[in-house]
Structures are given as C-alpha cells and as structure tokens.
Amino acid sequence: MEPIIGIDLGTTNSEVAFIYDGNVEIIADGDHGILPSCVGLNADGKIIVGAEARNQMVIAPERTAMSVKRLMGSDETIKLADQVFTPQEISAFILKTLKERAEKALDKPIRKAVITVPAYFTDTQRQATREAGEIAGLEVVRIINEPTAAALAYEMNNAETRQILIYDLGGGTFDVSIVKIEEGVIEVLASTGDNHLGGDDFDQKITNHLAEHIESELKLQVKDDPLVMARLRRAAESAKMNLSTVTYTTIEEDHLGKKDGRDIHLSLEFSRVMFEDMIDAELSRTMESVSKALEDAGLPPTAISKTILVGGSTRIPRITEMLEEKIGHAPHGEIDPDLCVALGAAMQAGREMGVEHSGVLVDITPYTFGTSALGMLNNEPNPDTFVPLIRRNTKLPARKSKSFYTVYDHQDAVDVKVYQGEAKNALDNVKLGNYTFYITKSPRNSEIILDFDLDLNGILKIKAIEKKTGKHIDAVIENAISRFDEGELSQTRERVENMWSSSGHAQMSEADVDQNKDSGDDLPAQFGEIVKRADELLDLASDEDKQEIINLKEDIQDAVKDNRMDDAEKLKDQLDDILFYIG
Numbered sequence: 001m002e003p004i005i006g007i008d009l010g011t012t013n014s015e016v017a018f019i020y021d022g023n024v025e026i027i028a029d030g031d032h033g034i035l036p037s038c039v040g041l042n043a044d045g046k047i048i049v050g051a052e053a054r055n056q057m058v059i060a061p062e063r064t065a066m067s068v069k070r071l072m073g074s075d076e077t078i079k080l081a082d083q084v085f086t087p088q089e090i091s092a093f094i095l096k097t098l099k100e101r102a103e104k105a106l107d108k109p110i111r112k113a114v115i116t117v118p119a120y121f122t123d124t125q126r127q128a129t130r131e132a133g134e135i136a137g138l139e140v141v142r143i144i145n146e147p148t149a150a151a152l153a154y155e156m157n158n159a160e161t162r163q164i165l166i167y168d169l170g171g172g173t174f175d176v177s178i179v180k181i182e183e184g185v186i187e188v189l190a191s192t193g194d195n196h197l198g199g200d201d202f203d204q205k206i207t208n209h210l211a212e213h214i215e216s217e218l219k220l221q222v223k224d225d226p227l228v229m230a231r232l233r234r235a236a237e238s239a240k241m242n243l244s245t246v247t248y249t250t251i252e253e254d255h256l257g258k259k260d261g262r263d264i265h266l267s268l269e270f271s272r273v274m275f276e277d278m279i280d281a282e283l284s285r286t287m288e289s290v291s292k293a294l295e296d297a298g299l300p301p302t303a304i305s306k307t308i309l310v311g312g313s314t315r316i317p318r319i320t321e322m323l324e325e326k327i328g329h330a331p332h333g334e335i336d337p338d339l340c341v342a343l344g345a346a347m348q349a350g351r352e353m354g355v356e357h358s359g360v361l362v363d364i365t366p367y368t369f370g371t372s373a374l375g376m377l378n379n380e381p382n383p384d385t386f387v388p389l390i391r392r393n394t395k396l397p398a399r400k401s402k403s404f405y406t407v408y409d410h411q412d413a414v415d416v417k418v419y420q421g422e423a424k425n426a427l428d429n430v431k432l433g434n435y436t437f438y439i440t441k442s443p444r445n446s447e448i449i450l451d452f453d454l455d456l457n458g459i460l461k462i463k464a465i466e467k468k469t470g471k472h473i474d475a476v477i478e479n480a481i482s483r484f485d486e487g488e489l490s491q492t493r494e495r496v497e498n499m500w501s502s503s504g505h506a507q508m509s510e511a512d513v514d515q516n517k518d519s520g521d522d523l524p525a526q527f528g529e530i531v532k533r534a535d536e537l538l539d540l541a542s543d544e545d546k547q548e549i550i551n552l553k554e555d556i557q558d559a560v561k562d563n564r565m566d567d568a569e570k571l572k573d574q575l576d577d578i579l580f581y582i583g
C-alpha cells in the first residue's frame with residue numbers, strides 16, 4: 001500500500017504524522033516532533049530549515065525567512081541573501097524536510113501527502129499550498145481545513161452528530177471555527193479570527209516589560225541592542241511557558257552589559273497574575289471572535305457539544321477559564337495542542353489509504369482534582385466551593401498550581417483539602433486528603449500557592465507553599481486515580497447499600513426511585529412544564545448534555561425554592577436552548 005503522510009504546514013511550526021499499526025503518531029527527528037517553519041541560507045549559502053534557521057534569525061535576518069504562510073497565494077517574493085524565492089518555494093523546503101523525516105522513519109520513499117490549511121484560505125492560497133507540495137515532490141491527495149483535522153483527531157470514532165468549537169491560538173495566528181460532524185462528514189459552519197495575533201505578541205509584551213525594567217531600574221539602555229533584545233525575548237517566552245504551570249517565575253539573564261564598569265544582571269520576579277493582566281485585552285478579543293463564530297453559525301453556546309484547544313498558546317490556563325465561562329463547559333486539550341492538527345491530517349491520510357485505525361492514544365486523567373476555598377455557591381459565599389486544579393481529560397503527567405489567600409489577619413494555619421470530583425460544592429466530591437499547614441502569622445490576603453503534580457501511575461503530589469517565606473508542606477496520595485475506578489466505586493456503593501438494608505433501613509427500589517423522580521409537579525406551571533420535557537428528552541441527549549440538563553433542572557428547582565424567580569427564568573431559557581437543539 002502506498003503510504004500517505006499527514007502534514008500540518010503551520011505559520012510558526014510544522015509537523016508530520018503517520019499511522020503505524022493502527023495508531024496515529026507524530027514522526028519526530030530525534031527528540032523533535034516540531035519543525036519551526038523557518039528557512040534560511042547559512043553562511044556557506046546552503047539551505048537550512050527548522051531550528052537552525054530560526055537560531056540565525058537574530059544574527060542574519062537578511063538570509064532568514066519565517067511566517068511565510070502569511071504570503072501564500074500572494075505575488076510577494078522573499079529574499080534570502082541575494083536569491084529571490086516565491087512563498088511556494090520556501091514552503092517546499094519545509095515540506096521536503098518533513099518528507100525526508102518520514103522517509104527515514106518509514107524507510108521507504110514517500111510521494112503522497114494530506115496537507116492542512118486554515119479554513120479561511122482562499123482557492124488561490126489552497127492552490128499555492130498544493131504547488132508547494134508538488135515542488136517538494138509530493139502529490140497532495142487532499143487539502144483539508146485545520147479545524148476539520150483537529151475535530152478528526154478528537155472525534156474520529158464518534159458516530160453521533162455533533163457541533164464542535166475549535167479554538168486555535170498559535171504563535172502568530174488565531175482562529176476559531178465551528179464544525180458540524182454528521183455521519184463522518186465534517187463541515188465548517190463558521191470560521192473567524194485574527195491573522196496577526198498569537199503567542200509572539202505575548203512574548204513581545206513581556207520583552208518590553210523586561211527592557212523597560214532594565215532601562216529604568218538598572219539604567220542600562222538595551223532597546224537598540226538586537227542581541228540583548230533577542231536574549232530577553234527568549235527569556236520572556238520561557239517565562240510565559242512556565243507560567244502555564246506555576247504561578248510565579250523568576251526571569252534571570254546574566255551579563256546583559258556593563259554600566260560604569262559594573263556587569264549588569266537581570267533577576268526579576270514575574271507572576272501569572274501580571275501576565276494575565278498584560279494579555280487581557282488580547283484574550284478578550286479572542287472571546288469576541290468566539291461569539292462572532294457562534295453568531296455566524298447561528299448557534300447558541302449550549303449547542304456546542306465539545307470545545308477543542310489547538311495551538312501551543314492554548315496552554316495558558318486563563319484561556320480555559322474564559323472559554324468555560326463563555327460556553328459553559330471545560331474545553332479539551334488532552335491531545336497535544338501543537339500536534340493535534342498533524343494527527344488529524346494523518347487520520348485523513350489513513351482514510352485515503354483505507355486503513356483501520358483506533359485514533360490517537362493519550363493518557364488522561366478521568367477525574368478532576370482540586371481543593372476547596374471560600375467562593376460563591378448559589379450566589380452565596382461558601383467556604384467549601386470546589387476549585388479545580390487538574391481537570392478531567394488533562395493529559396498525564398500534569399502539573400498545575402494556583403494561588404490562594406488567607407482570610408484573617410494573624411491567621412496561623414490553613415486547611416489544605418484535596419478532592420476528586422466534578423461537583424461545584426467540594427463536599428459533594430470525594431475527599432482524598434486533608435492537611436493542616438501552619439503558616440507564619442501575617443496580615444490577611446497573604447498568598448499560599450498550592451501545587452498538584454499527577455503522574456501516569458496516579459500518584460498525586462501536593463505542595464503548599466507560603467509565598468512570602470518559601471515555607472512549605474508536601475504530601476503524596478499514592479493512588480489518586482486507580483483507587484476510584486468505576487468498578488471499585490460501584491462495588492463500594494453495593495457494599496454500603498447492603499449493609500444499610502441489612503441494618504433494618506428501608507431501601508428504595510428502582511420503581512420507588514422513578515416515582516420520586518423530579519417530575520416538576522410541585523413547580524409553577526411554566527417551570528414544571530420544561531422540567532417534564534427535560535425528563536422526556538433526557539435519553540436522547542449526549543452524555544455531556546445529559547449532565548448539563550440535570551444540573552439546570554436542579555438549579556431551576558433550587559431557584560424557585562429560594563424564590564429567585566429572575567434566576568429561574570434565566571436558567572429556564574438555557575434549558576430551553578438545549579432542549580430545542582435535542583428535540
């Protein structure tokens with residue numbers, strides 16, 4: 001069978017994937033699965049591609065090209081030293097490198113590929129991509145849309161009709177698309193975004209902050225020194241990436257220059273909160289695009305059954321929070337967001353080859369792990385509000401930290417409780433541990449950082465750190481995942497129920513339970529009617545919708561009980577939207 005590879009030809013990075021023994025995998029060159037989409041001529045006039053080209057950008061910008069994807073389909077040309085290239089030719093060097101990677105790994109010649117392009121690419125841009133493939137010696141059997149590829153990577157084996165939102169924030173571009181999957185056919189319903197927004201802009205903001213700090217505090221002028229600025233930019237990117245896991249980082253760069261005979265070194269603390277403030281306007285703009293995509297597709301947020309994260313910048317935790325606020329469910333990022341599109345392209349290649357495959361294999365946590373803190377529950381302050389740290393479906397190993405603040409002046413201890421579950425009230429989740437952390441007495445609002453580290457074997461390491469002093473406690477929960485697999489849980493449930501009934505307690509039968517089902521009879525007519533309809537349609541709903549419907553039903557009942565009629569009306573509208581879509 002003639003092999004067909006899948007290629008994500010990205011603005012910042014590119015990847016190639018293939019199906020081995022039924023599993024879709026990225027083809028790496030040594031440790032590197034990701035190829036920076038950079039092409040250059042080295043000092044000897046030889047073509048270089050990838051990290052080597054990217055590294056020479058600072059010292060030799062006149063013979064290095066990046067972000068060429070933005071020029072595809074245009075008449076612009078690119079100059080490397082004294083040679084002129086079309087965007088297709090530059091792209092062809094990237095494709096050739098990926099082709100050779102695949103040939104080395106598979107030990108056979110590769111002549112065919114599926115290549116992805118943004119959904120908004122015009123015919124001319126698609127044609128230019130095809131030409132780039134041909135120049136590289138590849139027959140492009142199919143050009144597919146990037147959101148389609150991402151949806152394939154996640155939804156290949158799901159037969160239901162679904163509408164999926166793909167939020168793709170890379171190094172230099174942002175796209176949001178809504179696709180509909182019906183009987184294996186994927187249709188892009190809407191796609192919008194910003195061709196010049198991404199992680200590079202965030203790096204630039206941090207770099208400016210560092211340069212301003214150095215100029216004002218250390219009195220060293222750096223803005224006109226490209227080498228120092230390049231170092232700061234690299235430090236900025238790495239600090240940004242750290243902040244996706246930890247809440248603080250220290251940016252250190254030694255020997256930036258000399259001032260009055262003294263060496264100038266940088267050491268600056270930078271926090272996630274500062275970073276989030278810095279990029280708030282950009283992230284808010286992306287959320288406006290999400291609204292626009294929904295509007296264009298003519299869908300309410302509740303019609304989206306899944307949200308998928310694509311692109312390296314979606315590792316920024318604030319994005320998950322904002323999407324959850326907007327759409328009402330947590331987005332999925334368990335398939336590496338940098339590789340998801342290439343993996344989907346390889347799945348399409350598999351379809352073209354007619355081979356069976358089981359999709360992408362990833363190790364994920366089936367549960368959410370978190371803690372409790374003072375927060376709002378049902379519009380009231382509650383000390384047992386569940387705060388998730390590592391969310392369900394996160395790829396393992398996973399490490400996440402979050403900052404908390406003391407509530408009283410002179411508080412000398414905090415209770416660190418660890419829960420597993422999805423309920424908003426921590427007390428409704430499974431408690432895994434409870435640790436008392438004796439802290440230094442200080443004013444209220446002193447910061448405590450909680451850090452969770454969950455590995456592939458289900459070992460959950462917990463660390464609580466007092467920010468001001470560095471004092472910390474550590475704990476380990478040995479079998480955070482395996483202990484609570486569904487089988488064991490139902491065995492335990494059975495054992496408890498047996499003990500309960502054999503102790504003379506009346507046990508409810510299934511029939512009783514059904515009769516007691518919230519039929520909505522005791523609610524005012526307009527709410528009773530919708531609760532009944534929800535019960536009737538429940539069996540038709542997907543698992544995620546089912547949960548949402550049950551939650552909304554309960555929330556409506558609570559709201560009516562508490563006489564919060566405005567809330568009840570709003571919740572009714574939300575439930576109405578979901579039922580409309582199902583029914």
Ligand code: AMP
Pocket residue numbers: 010011012013169170171172198199200237240241242244310311312313314315316337338
């Ligand atoms: P892509 O174009 O999809 O390969 O994404 C590349 C962008 O993702 C770059 O701007 C990276 O700095 C950014 N990125 C990668 N990992 C992280 C991370 N852990 N946190 C924040 N941004 C990241």
